[in-house]
Amino acid sequence: MLLGAVFEREIAFAPRARGLYVARAVYAAALLAIVATCWLVVTGTQSVATAGDTARFGATLMRILAPLQLTLAMLAAAMTGAVAVSTEKDRRTLELLLVSRLTDRELVLGKLAASLVRVLLLLLAAVPMFAIAALFGGVTPPQLARMFAVTVAAALAAASIATTVAFWKDTTFQALAITLFALVAWVAIGETVTASQGAVAAAMVSPARAVFAALSPSGGATLLPFLATCAGIIVVANSVAVWRLRAWNVARESRTRGTFPTEATAVRTPSREVWDNPILWREIRTRAYGRMIVIVRIAWLVLFAVAVVGILREAGRPRPDRLAVALAVVPMALASLVAVTALAVTSVTTERDRGSLDLLLVSDLEPAEFVWGKLLGVITVAREIVILPLVLCGALVASGITGVEGGLCLGLGMAVLLFFAAVLGFHVGLSYDSSRRAIAVALGTVTFLFVGVATAMRIMVAFGSSFELQLAPFLAVIVGGAIGLYAALSARNPSSAIGWASALLPALTFVAITSFLQGNSLQVLFVTIVAYGFATLALLVPAIGAFDLLTGRTTSGE
Numbered sequence: 001m002l003l004g005a006v007f008e009r010e011i012a013f014a015p016r017a018r019g020l021y022v023a024r025a026v027y028a029a030a031l032l033a034i035v036a037t038c039w040l041v042v043t044g045t046q047s048v049a050t051a052g053d054t055a056r057f058g059a060t061l062m063r064i065l066a067p068l069q070l071t072l073a074m075l076a077a078a079m080t081g082a083v084a085v086s087t088e089k090d091r092r093t094l095e096l097l098l099v100s101r102l103t104d105r106e107l108v109l110g111k112l113a114a115s116l117v118r119v120l121l122l123l124l125a126a127v128p129m130f131a132i133a134a135l136f137g138g139v140t141p142p143q144l145a146r147m148f149a150v151t152v153a154a155a156l157a158a159a160s161i162a163t164t165v166a167f168w169k170d171t172t173f174q175a176l177a178i179t180l181f182a183l184v185a186w187v188a189i190g191e192t193v194t195a196s197q198g199a200v201a202a203a204m205v206s207p208a209r210a211v212f213a214a215l216s217p218s219g220g221a222t223l224l225p226f227l228a229t230c231a232g233i234i235v236v237a238n239s240v241a242v243w244r245l246r247a248w249n250v251a252r253e254s255r256t257r258g259t260f261p262t263e264a265t266a267v268r269t270p271s272r273e274v275w276d277n278p279i280l281w282r283e284i285r286t287r288a289y290g291r292m293i294v295i296v297r298i299a300w301l302v303l304f305a306v307a308v309v310g311i312l313r314e315a316g317r318p319r320p321d322r323l324a325v326a327l328a329v330v331p332m333a334l335a336s337l338v339a340v341t342a343l344a345v346t347s348v349t350t351e352r353d354r355g356s357l358d359l360l361l362v363s364d365l366e367p368a369e370f371v372w373g374k375l376l377g378v379i380t381v382a383r384e385i386v387i388l389p390l391v392l393c394g395a396l397v398a399s400g401i402t403g404v405e406g407g408l409c410l411g412l413g414m415a416v417l418l419f420f421a422a423v424l425g426f427h428v429g430l431s432y433d434s435s436r437r438a439i440a441v442a443l444g445t446v447t448f449l450f451v452g453v454a455t456a457m458r459i460m461v462a463f464g465s466s467f468e469l470q471l472a473p474f475l476a477v478i479v480g481g482a483i484g485l486y487a488a489l490s491a492r493n494p495s496s497a498i499g500w501a502s503a504l505l506p507a508l509t510f511v512a513i514t515s516f517l518q519g520n521s522l523q524v525l526f527v528t529i530v531a532y533g534f535a536t537l538a539l540l541v542p543a544i545g546a547f548d549l550l551t552g553r554t555t556s557g558e
Contacts, residue, residue, distance in 0.1 A: 003113050004106025006097070010114035019437075020118060024125040026484070031129035033480060034065065038459055051137065058136030060462050062147075062215055065133060068455050069126060070151050070211045073119055075338075075447055077159040078183060081115040082175040083439050085166035089249075090353035090435065098250060108241045112163050119155055123148065139215060146214035146223050153230035154207035158183060160237040167241050168248050170290040172350060172439070176342040177385075180335045181299035188306050191327055195313075205229055277369050279360075283377020289343070296339075297384045303332045304388040308395050315399035325401055329392060330454075333414065336389045337421045338446055343385075344378045344425025345442040349435035371426070371540070378422050386418050409525040420532040421446060427489065427539040441488050449509070452481065457513050481506035489539065497538035505535050 038061050048054060088094040097107055130144055161182050166175040190206020203213035204225035213219040213226075275281040282288055310328030314320040351357035360370065379386055390411050397407035425442045432438035486502035508531035515523040 004102055004110040006102070006107060006110030007113045008110075010110075010117055020121065023118065024122055027122050028125045028129055030480070031065065031069075031126055032132070034068075034455070034459075035061065035129065035133050038064065041459060055137035057138070058133065059138030059215075061133050061136065062130075062139045062143075063212065064455065064458050064462065065130065066147050066151075066211050066215060067208060068451065069123070070154060070207060071451055072447070073123060073151050073155040074158040074183060074207065075443075076122070077116060077119045077155040078162040078179050079176065079439070079443055080119065081112060081159040081162035082166045082179050083172065083436055084115045085111055085163050086169075086172035086175045087353070087435055089166075089170070090172060090350055094249060098246065104242045104245045108163065108167070108238055108245060112159055112238065115163065116156065116159055119159075120152070123151060123155075140217075143215050143217070143219065146219055147211055149223065150207065150210045150214045150226060153227050154210070157230040157233040157237075160234045164237040164241040167245055169292065169295075172346040173339075173343045174290050174292065174296055176346075176443075177296040177339045178299060180339055181296075181303060184303060184331045184335050185306075187327075187331055188303075191310070191324075277373045279365065279370050279373025280377050283347070283373060284380050288347075288377075289381055293381065300332075300336075300339075300384045300388055303335065304392065307332050307392055311392075311395050311399050311401065315401055320401055325396075329396070332392065333389050334450055336385050337417060337450060338443060339385050340378070340382055340418055341421040341425040341442050341446045342439070343382050344375070344422045345429040345439050346425075347374050347378055348426060348429030349438050352433070353435055374426055375422055378426070379419075389414050389418070406521045409521040413525050413528040416529055416532050416536075420536045423536045423539050424489075431489075445485065445488055448481070448484070449505070453509060453513060456510065457516075460513065478506040478510060495538070497541065501535040501538035505531055 039057070042048060042057055048057065085094075088097065102110070127148070130148075133139075134141070134144055158179075162175070162179040165178045165182070166172075169175045169178060187206060187208055190202050190209055193205050194202035194209065199209060199213075200222060202209040203219075203222040204210070207226075210222060210226040213222045272285070275285075287293075307328045311325060314324050314328070348357070351360065393407050393411035393414060396402045396410070397404055402410070424445060428442040428445070429438050432441060482503045482505070485505060486499055489502060490498045508527050512524050512527040512531070515527060
């Protein structure tokens with residue numbers, strides 16, 4: 001085939017995976033549930049009596065579904081592409097591919113195309129749901145076609161960036177973190193263009209602006225420039241990957257393995273004192289996460305600087321735009337949550353892929369030493385990723401955009417969410433034997449929780465303000481989310497605590513959203529601490545108490 005044996009294998013084996021069909025069914029059902037929820041909300045709070053009313057509903061509904069699908073498609077394509085390459089590195093199978101008869105072009109493009117198969121099938125499954133939404137009116141088939149063209153182009157560009165970064169960097173976490181930084185930087189560049197050149201020019205660069213422009217009647221003028229931008233990203237990223245593939249992955253190996261010290265040239269290095277918890281010592285005092293982790297830290301400092309500039313720019317105006325402030329803060333906060341989750345889950349999956357987890361399990365390490373060593377090590381290694389979003393909350397207070405009470409509530413809530421993300425990633429990493437599946441479940445759960453929160457907030461703001469009337473339509477989504485969380489988190493160790501956490505988390509998150517929109521910051525903080533604090537304990541206690549079950553380790557008495 002044109003794309004090589006890597007893509008041919010994916011096409012042959014992908015239809016055999018049950019998860020492929022489950023994911024498409026779940027995604028289509030989720031879109032249909034959102035359509036039904038929005039319709040129940042609008043009919044419960046407003047009068048829908050004319051064709052104009054339904055057309056306005058259809059246009060508003062499409063402006064909710066389109067950015068949601070764009071976000072999910074870009075994140076799924078990027079994470080799948082990065083994990084597909086990084087897993088080959090962790091398992092040392094990339095070296096076998098490099099010595100095969102595959103050309104560099106076939107390897108790079110084959111991995112890229114293979115990682116996009118599932119994403120494109122998800123988008124294909126979404127077409128009937130969007131067609132149903134279009135029956136309300138307010139949007140035409142050309143507008144839908146432009147929207148899907150923008151989504152596919154942005155997903156392909158995101159996957160190209162991810163696979164290039166994954167071929168470059170050593171570890172899965174570095175690949176995921178730098179890919180997240182690149183995606184957030186892409187959005188930030190689009191907002192910068194918006195501030196300087198206007199929304200029309202930004203729609204030629206930013207995927208978020210382009211998807212909204214595609215839904216407008218005159219959106220065809222910006223479609224081709226945006227597609228050209230994505231094509232440029234795709235061509236440049238893949239050209240660099242093909243050009244530097246062996247320099248990144250062969251020359252480095254030869255430098256580290258090509259020479260062996262002799263007795264005359266060997267340098268005796270002093271022994272290092274290991275702490276009482278050797279897991280924590282290894283996480284902090286060694287290069288367990290690669291030599292170039294400093295690049296990830298620099299990337300987060302850049303994100304922080306950009307967010308502060310956006311906050312100060314809005315603070316200097318007589319009436320700060322809340323949407324602009326959210327665009328300055330939310331991308332970095334979401335990227336930090338996903339990055340912490342990625343670091344936590346890969347801290348376990350990498351040990352398993354490299355065979356070192358088996359060595360740890362036959363040692364005399366206690367479960368608490370392993371769990372707390374990993375969690376504290378993750379938080380320490382990701383200190384910039386953890387601390388900078390909290391400092392950003394202080395910047396909101398210092399700029400006068402929010403008060404001291406609001407800033408404290410926001411900072412404490414963010415700290416709780418970050419620790420929850422770390423525990424979630426660690427728990428999922430122990431619960432699944434397959435590294436790809438573990439990473440997909442961990443990042444998918446975080447994305448479901450927080451992108452779902454943003455979607456629910458947008459539905460509430462767009463279709464009414466009577467939260468009591470909106471509770472009933474959201475119950476189906478809450479129940480579905482609870483079932484999905486329980487299925488994802490209790491794969492190998494079902495427990496009543498995880499069951500209660502899965503049931504309460506979506507419901508209490510809905511309560512927190514309504515409290516936030518009503519301006520009650522203390523209630524938001526209280527609900528967040530209760531919901532995510534209990535969920536954290538529900539995941540953490542089994543990770544220690546059922547450590548032998550999760551890891552498959554047998555006790556000495558057996």
